[in-house]
Structure formats: C-alpha cells, structure tokens
Amino acid sequence: MLDLQFIYDNRELVEQNCRNRGFEPDLDSIINLRDQRSALIQQGDELRRQQKETSAKIPKASNEERPALIAQGKELREQVGAAEDELKQVECELRERQSLLPNMTHPDAPIGKLEKDSVVLRKWGDVPQFEFEPLDHVELAEKHDLIDFDAGSLVAGHGFYFLKNEAVLLEFGLIQYAIEKLRGEGFTLYSTPDLARQEVLEGTGYNPRGDETQIYSIENTDLSLVATAEITLGGSLKDRILDASELPIRMAGVSHCFRTEAGAHGRATRGIYRVHQFTKVEMFGFTAPDVEVSDAFQETIVRIEEELFQGLGIPYRVVDTCTGDLGGPAYRKYDLEAWMAGRGDYGEVTSASNCTDYQARRLNIRCKSAKTKGTQFVHTLNGTAIAISRALIALLENNQQADGSIAVPEALQKWVGTDRIG
Secondary structure, three states, X not given: OOOHXXXXXXXXXHHHHHXXXXXXXXXXXXXXXXXXXXXXXXXXXXXXXXXXXXXXXXXXXXXXXXXXXXXXXXXXXXXXXXXXXXXXXXXXXXXXXXXXXXXXXXXXXXXXOOHHHOEEEEEEOOOOOOOOOOOOHHHHHHHHOOEEHHHHHHHHOOOXXXXXXXXXXXXXXXXXXXXXXXXXXXXXXXXXOOEXXXXXXXXXXXXXXXXXXXXXXXXXOOEEEOOOHHHHHHHOOOOOEXXXXXXXXXXXXXXXXXXXXXXXXXXXXXXXXXXXXXEEEEEEEEEOOOHHHHHHHHHHHHHHHHHHHHHOOOOEEEEEOOHHHOOOOOOEEEEEEEEEOOOOEEEEEEEEEEOOOHHHHHHOOEXXXXXXXXXXXXXXXXXXXXXXXXXXXXXXXXXXXXXXXXXXXXXXXXXXXXXXXX
C-alpha cells in the first residue's frame, strides 16, 4: 500500500504509474476521503474538548445550572460517538480504496502491457537439438507412467493430478536440492501452513474474495488456501517491530500452492504447466527500508534461481517484466523462463519481486534503529526457488533421450536413486 501523504503530494506521478500498469486510478475519491477524515478528526477533537470543559463545570455549578450541563454533556458524548463511528467508516473506505493502488515502479522497469514489452536480459545454456521428434511432458509421463491425470480428475476435477513412481522421487529430490542450496545461502527453512487469514492475504496483496480472485476461500471462515508461501512467510511477522540489526531476514518456505487459475486457456492448460495445486520452495526476505539494499537482495534471489537451474543443466533466460505484468505489490520483477522442448519455447519457472514497503505497510511490519528516530516500514522481497510442476516439465522434456528414456540430472541422482528413467 502506498503512503497516503505520498499519494497526496505526488498525484500526477501516482496516476501515471497506475496507467503504466494498466490500472485506471480514482485518486479524487481517495483525496476526498482523506480530507473527510481530517475534518472528522478535527471535529472529534473539538467535541471532546467541549465535553471535557462541560464536565469540569458540573461540580461547581449551582443546582439550577447542573441539569442543563448534564444534558449538554450527554449530548456531546453522543456527538463524539457519532463522529467516531463516521470516522471509522471513512477510514475503512479510505484504506480499501488506497489498497487498490499498485506499488510504484522501478524507473528502469520496461513500460508496456503485453508479454512482448518485457525485456530479455540474458540467456544461459544451449537449447537441446534432438535428432528425433521430442515428446512433451504429457506424452513422456504417459510413456513412463509418471503422472495420472485421470485419477486427479476423478478425485478432484480438471487441473489436479497424481505424480507416480520416479516423478514422486523427482519432486522430493527437487525439494531437497532447493532447500540444501538455500540453507547454504543463510536462509532459515520453514514448512508453512496451507491456510492463511484474510487479513494476511490482503496484507501481502492477494484478493481472497471477489469475482477475479485466484484464491480458494473456505466458506463461513476468514481462511483461504495459500497460493504461495510468500503469503505465510510475509504474514509471519505481521504487526512486529524489528531491530534494524536483525535485517536482512532470509526465509525459505516449503508449501503446497493452490490457485483457481480462472481464465486460463490454450496450451498453458495442457499437462501440469498451469494447475490447481503444486508444491513450491519459496524465498522471502525482509530488508532495511532502502531501495539500494532491497535491490541488492533481489539480485541475490535471482542469482540463486539461476544457479539452481544451472545445476540442473536446464537452459533459461532472465526477463525484466514490463509494468503491465508486474502485479500490484511488485516494484520490479524478474522472471526466469526455462526452455521447454515440448512446446519449443520458453516458459516461466520462477519470479523474483522487490515489493519495497508496499506489503510491510499493509502488514504493519516496521524496524527501528539507534541511528534514526521512530520506526520505518521494512522492505519485503520474494522469489521462487523451485516450483515443482514447471521444473518437472523442463527437466523431463529437455532430458529425453533417443532410446525413449529420460536422463536424471546428476544434482538429483542421490535422491532419485538412478541416473535414468525408463
């Protein structure tokens, strides 16, 4: 969430930023509500002053004057209560409208609304050249009995699946591979809840209710299934004041992820590229409230993501995401897109976002330092280490062999127990 005073002082900048992101802002209502709030605060202060003054007169008043003063005091109490109720309503509406505004954007982020507007920064690895017609992961899974889509549909519906046989070993091998790397990088490991309260989802920038939500909500509760461990890790320090000397805090969470994937269509719905449930290892960081510091932490996240996929031998490219595809909380976002031989193209496998103080302001996570007065909102960052479903696609499709088998990357062999499937 953007600071209210910043919005007021930088209206044109905020409006242009929203348009760059494909969002049409309504700053008039926000500014009007801000002015209403200020007026109601002043009105409440004045009514309380009058109430206090009237109450002080009652003990000294004569018998004839006292009833009128008591009645006046009662009326003022009622007016104070009414002003406080109105103030709460205005503040609630103001926060709701303020929360709709996206974060500001890094000045170097490419401006645009379409996938082609994003910028490829670099590539790594050689795209495999097969001397045979490569299969996609669905065909490979059928050939080697690795994924049961029929059972998934029967049990839970379209978009769910069972991993089988070596695919299960690959899943747990990828998890172990990622957390071993992250532990070596100084991240504290967590296995996080699959559910979170509505205020935590909203605090991290996710909309748990409404027609356009990608979140599964639990009826008659304020709980929802999480779409990523970003939600639970970010919410774990809600309402905390941290000592600046503790920063940066590095967390790594293993969780299931649940997404409705409303509106998904085309080739992205084939197989396990875009599904309703998958397992993911997520990085999350809290840093000092300094863009240079959080930008550097974001580069660390991207480096780790690249090293993980380099260790698996999977070709990829790093993309600087355009403004229209950043999502509300992100100040800047880099995607890692792995080569997927079955589609003959790159597909997103990780992302790394710097959210500056946008989430921390909503979650009320601050830090204090001996060098500064008061507290400041920390910066938060998140990045995918390994999303199992998409990593599996790239791993299976790029490592298929002429004899029909699938080579297991050396980095995973100690967990999978073999160097080849089939």
